[in-house]
Amino acid sequence: MNSAVGPGMVVLIHYTLRDPQGEVIDSSMQSHPLEYLHGAGNIVVGLEKALTGSKVGERKRVKVAAKEGYGEARPDAIHAFPRGAFPQEMELQPGMQFSAEAENGQVMTVWVHSVEGENVMIDFNHPLAGMELDFEVQIEGVRAASQEEIAHGHPHGHHH
Numbered sequence: 001m002n003s004a005v006g007p008g009m010v011v012l013i014h015y016t017l018r019d020p021q022g023e024v025i026d027s028s029m030q031s032h033p034l035e036y037l038h039g040a041g042n043i044v045v046g047l048e049k050a051l052t053g054s055k056v057g058e059r060k061r062v063k064v065a066a067k068e069g070y071g072e073a074r075p076d077a078i079h080a081f082p083r084g085a086f087p088q089e090m091e092l093q094p095g096m097q098f099s100a101e102a103e104n105g106q107v108m109t110v111w112v113h114s115v116e117g118e119n120v121m122i123d124f125n126h127p128l129a130g131m132e133l134d135f136e137v138q139i140e141g142v143r144a145a146s147q148e149e150i151a152h153g154h155p156h157g158h159h160h
């Protein structure tokens with residue numbers, strides 16, 4: 001049986017993600033393939049759409065526009081915080097990444113955009129927001145998800 005990628009399927013992929021200049025941003029090739037539940041928003045929507053109907057062994061080059069990737073970068077998502085709000089020993093450099101807890105308790109990754117005098121400008125945009133994503137994907141496996149996986153919205157392949 002060679003099932004096609006579609007909603008309710010757990011898909012195993014190897015991928016390489018490049019920016020529009022061709023620089024590798026992320027790749028599974030040096031480690032394990034990525035396992036995701038199709039149709040559950042585990043991966044960016046543009047890639048999910050492009051992989052629908054694919055079968056094991058297929059290799060695809062997929063370009064995903066920002067709006068179907070990590071969204072457009074919003075200038076109003078950059079906020080100023082006083083330097084004193086950060087641990088003194090923390091050396092704040094543009095591009096530095098750390099975790100912050102939103103009001104709803106969700107943990108998000110934020111970035112130091114710049115340091116302007118006593119203010120630290122924090123960028124709440126996803127680091128890949130506004131970027132066209134260039135994926136190279138190889139389908140390594142496709143199987144039907146269990147009821148539990150569908151209920152949880154993620155695969156239970158290796159660990160929870």
Ligand code: ZN
Pocket residue numbers: 152154155156160
């Ligand atoms: Zn689970």
